[in-house]
Amino acid sequence: MRWTLKPKPNQDTVNDLSKALQVEKSIASLLVQRGIESYEQAKYFFRPSLDDLHDPFLMKDMHKAVSRIETAISNNENIMVYGDYDVDGTTAVSLMSSYLSSTYPNVTTYIPDRYEEGYGISYKGIDYAADNDISLIIALDCGIKAIDKVVHAKEKNVDFIICDHHRPGPKVPDAIAVLDPKQDDCNYPFDELCGCGVGFKLIQALASKKGKTIEDLTQYLDLVATAIGADIVPMVGENRILAHYGLKVINTSPRAGFKAIIDQIKKETLTITDVVFIIAPRINAAGRMKHGQYAVDLLTQTDMETATKYAEEIEAFNSDRKDTDKRITKEALEHIEEQEEQERFTTVVYSEDWHKGVIGIVASRLIETYYRPTLVFTKSGNKLAASARSVKGFDVYNALEACSEHIEQFGGHKYAAGLTLEEKNYEAFKQKFEEVVKTTIDKNLLTPEVTIDTQIDLDDITPKFYRILSQFAPFGPGNMAPVFMTDCLNDTGYGKCVGEDQSHLRITATQTGSTKLVCIGFGLGDKLDLIADKKEFKAAYSIDENHWQGSVNLQLKLRDIKE
Numbered sequence: 001m002r003w004t005l006k007p008k009p010n011q012d013t014v015n016d017l018s019k020a021l022q023v024e025k026s027i028a029s030l031l032v033q034r035g036i037e038s039y040e041q042a043k044y045f046f047r048p049s050l051d052d053l054h055d056p057f058l059m060k061d062m063h064k065a066v067s068r069i070e071t072a073i074s075n076n077e078n079i080m081v082y083g084d085y086d087v088d089g090t091t092a093v094s095l096m097s098s099y100l101s102s103t104y105p106n107v108t109t110y111i112p113d114r115y116e117e118g119y120g121i122s123y124k125g126i127d128y129a130a131d132n133d134i135s136l137i138i139a140l141d142c143g144i145k146a147i148d149k150v151v152h153a154k155e156k157n158v159d160f161i162i163c164d165h166h167r168p169g170p171k172v173p174d175a176i177a178v179l180d181p182k183q184d185d186c187n188y189p190f191d192e193l194c195g196c197g198v199g200f201k202l203i204q205a206l207a208s209k210k211g212k213t214i215e216d217l218t219q220y221l222d223l224v225a226t227a228i229g230a231d232i233v234p235m236v237g238e239n240r241i242l243a244h245y246g247l248k249v250i251n252t253s254p255r256a257g258f259k260a261i262i263d264q265i266k267k268e269t270l271t272i273t274d275v276v277f278i279i280a281p282r283i284n285a286a287g288r289m290k291h292g293q294y295a296v297d298l299l300t301q302t303d304m305e306t307a308t309k310y311a312e313e314i315e316a317f318n319s320d321r322k323d324t325d326k327r328i329t330k331e332a333l334e335h336i337e338e339q340e341e342q343e344r345f346t347t348v349v350y351s352e353d354w355h356k357g358v359i360g361i362v363a364s365r366l367i368e369t370y371y372r373p374t375l376v377f378t379k380s381g382n383k384l385a386a387s388a389r390s391v392k393g394f395d396v397y398n399a400l401e402a403c404s405e406h407i408e409q410f411g412g413h414k415y416a417a418g419l420t421l422e423e424k425n426y427e428a429f430k431q432k433f434e435e436v437v438k439t440t441i442d443k444n445l446l447t448p449e450v451t452i453d454t455q456i457d458l459d460d461i462t463p464k465f466y467r468i469l470s471q472f473a474p475f476g477p478g479n480m481a482p483v484f485m486t487d488c489l490n491d492t493g494y495g496k497c498v499g500e501d502q503s504h505l506r507i508t509a510t511q512t513g514s515t516k517l518v519c520i521g522f523g524l525g526d527k528l529d530l531i532a533d534k535k536e537f538k539a540a541y542s543i544d545e546n547h548w549q550g551s552v553n554l555q556l557k558l559r560d561i562k563e
Helices: 011-021 025-033 039-046 062-074 087-101 123-131 147-155 195-209 214-230 237-252 256-265 272-289 293-300 304-338 356-369 396-401 423-440 463-470 525-534
Strands: 002-005 078-083 107-110 134-140 159-163 177-179 347-350 374-380 383-389 409-412 416-421 449-452 484-491 496-498 504-510 516-521 537-548 551-562
Touching: 011 025, 011 039, 025 463, 062 134, 062 159, 062 177, 062 195, 078 087, 078 123, 087 107, 087 134, 087 195, 087 214, 087 272, 087 293, 107 123, 107 293, 123 134, 123 147, 134 195, 147 159, 159 195, 177 195, 195 214, 195 237, 214 237, 214 272, 237 272, 256 272, 256 293, 256 304, 272 293, 272 304, 272 356, 293 304, 304 347, 304 356, 347 356, 347 423, 356 374, 356 383, 374 423, 383 396, 383 423, 396 409, 396 416, 396 423, 416 423, 463 537, 484 525, 496 525, 504 525, 504 551, 516 537, 525 551
Parallel strands: 002 449, 078 107, 078 134, 134 159, 159 177, 347 374, 516 551
Antiparallel strands: 374 383, 383 416, 409 416, 484 504, 484 537, 496 504, 504 516, 537 551
């Protein structure tokens, strides 16, 4: 791994902030690195407030969207809430349908089938609406590129409100309203909302017209926080506020569906990391292995007994998902090993038998082994479908855009995207994608990087230091958990490989013989020799708590170690 130490911030600013907040300079330094230089900025950071959320009517087309929904309700129209089958889409549909259904009966939900309809708005969904006398579709987490689909809907007398957060193309659909803060002509102050976040702004606007305040909507924030974590949007600005309060809801008064999942995993207090790695995969498993509607049914259920049954079903889907992605990852790695021996800047693999629901996970797993922009293809009907994942610092969306002559359709973000193409174009696309990445990527980006905030000594790691650090949460892009470096470390002699396959490293580190801290390094078992016989080493790590048999101790979560 490349170790990159962040530049030291201005020391005068650090000293001033340290005095103003009455915290250690190491804490003040971490804050200044995050752009927090004054008492007021620190207050905003440490005490997120719902009052700091922006006025939803600042978003382009919000007035039009609210007006059309109000008209639909007053005319007794049927409304369909339509969303993608991933976590962001299903939470957004659950949020919007729950809110509307609380006061209006004529609301139905629609999640496209991953295999029959694919990503985004489908002709089948529009035709279903038209056949069932539905005159308004509210699309969430999709639709920004559905130009032809919206034309088709108009021909069937079906109106669209689009709530999306993906990058628009050169033209946007001719819908009644398009809510997407990434539009160039949208002046909304925060453009990094997830799809569920855009949906929340719409219900905030609708509620405000009825004289309701933001406090009346906090019950929906468990859904928003889950989408923010799962969709890996920046944990700054409104996202951080919404995630902060959403986590409170998850931990104090979660909806029945979340409670049913939490009861199964038997964990007391969930962090955003737990939401991302425990709750989100289960919600996602429904759309991956069966149908996304199962997730919506779970998340909108109010009866605890029924929610528990749904959660058990989804647990079974998640178990199938784990087995399937493990098998396909193994097959994909074998495919790569069989390919010709030459330096490649990309990883592109294909098998017509691979399960479409897990190819995104497989792409992420392949990056763990071959750190390259990665595409995993499978057969989908008479086309090929792929999930793309990227390495830190490289925009895979732009790279796909440069290959667009070979692609039928694509969409997504900087680090994750999806696409379809004709099978006859696969080889030409694969070659072009390799050329584009080879000529545009900074070669350093092909080595995994650990970014280190600052260097400290083990003696600096006290319960008080950790207590303040933990208030930096919730963590995510733009506000990652601080990573520290300490050198001149030795193992006390009990370092060993642990885990079922002995792939993890457990060390008790000491620096001067006084402070001793347990370190756990997942996937670092092959570095045992570096610490054997009390050899001196340096470590890059984050700090967390280890809960074991009723006792709680600080531990270091190793990112990497070096001589």
